[in-house]
Structures are given as C-alpha cells and as structure tokens.
Amino acid sequence: MRKFALSIACCLLAFTAVQAQNDWIKSQRDETAKKIKKDDKDTTVKIWKKGVNLNVNINQGSLSNWAAGGDNFTFSLGSTVYAYAFYKNGRRAWDNVADLAYGFINTTSLGARKADDRIDLTSKYGYDIGRHWYVSMLGNLRTQFTNGYLYPADTTPQLSSRFFAPAYVLLSPGFDYKPVPEFSLFLSPATSRFVFVMDDYLASQGAYGVDTGKHFKYEIGAYLSANYMKTVAKNITYKGRLDLFSNYLNNPQNIVVFFTNALELKVNKYIAATLNVDMIYDDNVKVFENKQTGVMGPRLQVKQILGIGFAAKF
Secondary structure: OHHHHHHHHHHHHHHHHHHHHHHHHHHHHHHHHOOOOOOOOOOOOOOEEEEEEEEEEEEEEEOOOOOOOOOOEEEEEEEEEEEEEEEEEOOEEEEEEEEEEEEEEEEOOOEEEEEEEEEEEEEEEEEEEEOOEEEEEEEEEEEOOOOEEEOOOOOOOEEEEEOOEOEEEEEEEEEEEEEEOOEEEEEEEEEEEEEEOOOHHHHHOOHHHOOOOOOEEEEEEEEEEEEEEEEEEOOEEEEEEEEEEEEOOOOOOOOEEEEEEEEEEEOOOOEEEEEEEEEEEOOOOOOEEOOOOOOEEOOOEEEEEEEEEEEEEO
16 A cells, blocks of 8 residues: 555656646747847947849730731840948948849841840948038949940941940039938039040040040039939839039030939739839930931930839848
C-alpha cells in the first residue's frame, strides 16, 4: 500500500513538473511573439528616402484578310523608370533623381521606329537658411540612349540625334524654395549651360546651336526650375517639371523651355494607365520646315504618350 501511494505521489509530482515546464515554455513563446512597442521618446528620423517607380507598356496587333485595311502586324513597347534618393539631415538636403524612358514601335509598313527616348539626371544639394529657403547647387544632364531620325516624305531617314548629340549639362548655383514636400522652385541668376554634339555629321551641320564643325558650346544665363509631384486623388498621381533658361550671350528674350508632365492612374497594385506629355522649345533647334514658306526653323516640340501596362513601386 505504501509503495502504491508512493508511486501515485511520484506520478503527481512528475506531472506537476512537466505542466509547470510547459506553462513556462508557452509564456516564453507568447512573450517572444509580442511586437516590440516603440518608445515614445525615440525620435529617430530616416535621413535617406529612396525608391523606384517602374512602368512597362506593351501593345501588339495583327490583321489577316481585314477588309477595313491596316498594317498586318504592329508592336510597341514603352518603359519609364523614375528613381530617387532624397537625403535630409538637419539643415542639409540632397535630392537625386534619375528619369529614364525608352520606347519603340514596329509595323509592317514603316518598320521599326523610336517612340520615346530620355536620360534625365538631376542632383541638387542645399543648406536650409530659414523660411523654406535653401542655398543650393544644382547639376543636370539631359540626353538620350540611341540614334534618332527624321522621316521626310519620299526621302531616306535623316539622322537628327544620338547619344550625347545633343547633351545638355547645367551647373547652377542658386536658391531653392520648398514650402511643402510636394513642391520646389529653384532660381538661379547665373547658370552655366553646356551643349554637346558628339557626332561629326551633326556637328558639321551646326546642329543644336554649336558652331559648324564644333562639338561644344557654352552658355550662361538665368535659370528657373519648378517641380511638383502630388497624389491628386485616390490612385491618381501627377508629376510635373518646368525648366526655363535665358542665355545672356545670345538672344536672351528667346527662352529655352522644357516642360514635362506625367499622370498615372492605378488600376490595381501592378496595373496602371499613364499619360506623358512633354513640350520643348529651343531657338537653336532649327530642323523643322515651315510648310507655307519652306524655311527651316525652330518650332514648339510636343510629345504625347498614352499607355496601359505593368507598374510597380519599390
């Protein structure tokens, strides 16, 4: 009887010890699974904000025995990449943006042609002097990836541009006004503008304002750059930029204009419709013919692209 009672007591003791151990393990698991609550006194702010917006639009069509007519096959591809890295630490701010685009279209009647091509790199460093104003230094490079052609009627295509022909480089000290995170206005009374035409054929034509046979031109003038990016409604984002430059050395009244606009309408996480409208006026680009007079001269350049396709943000 004593042995039986002792056995029962040992079993109860062992069961109690195992149960206590299980309760301790469970409590440790629960404690580990809890999210760590951030201390209200922790005011650490990220000094870098980085991201990439990617859009790819693809369209394809084919016709077979189609009475209404049209090209037997069409294919187009358009892509844009907007990458940014913004630094803010105390009074110092450094904004870096890469705005890239490329697109082409291929049809049975016209062959392959470029539809979009852009390399636009901007870096701007500023020091906060109060009331939303910064003393800043801006650098900008604008060029393209591949050869571009004009297609006059009944003639062979004419080379009009290529990588670094032209290329525009700006070095601009000035003042940057940032009243809200979505908007900035940069002003400079003395900006150096470098025009490169690194192609012998285009340089021999005096293209883009360089002297005939030269590959480089220097300009100095006043510069303004306004940037705006805003989510205007649910799933609708607008991004715009307006650059104005007046060359003190030659016809300062003829303002160089670069105006780019992008509107994105998100359908879901990975599908979006995009509308891009770019406008350029440069008095030195005289490759456009006036159909009434036959005289070559500058014109307002307009590019509009509408597409629906894959969109992702990282």
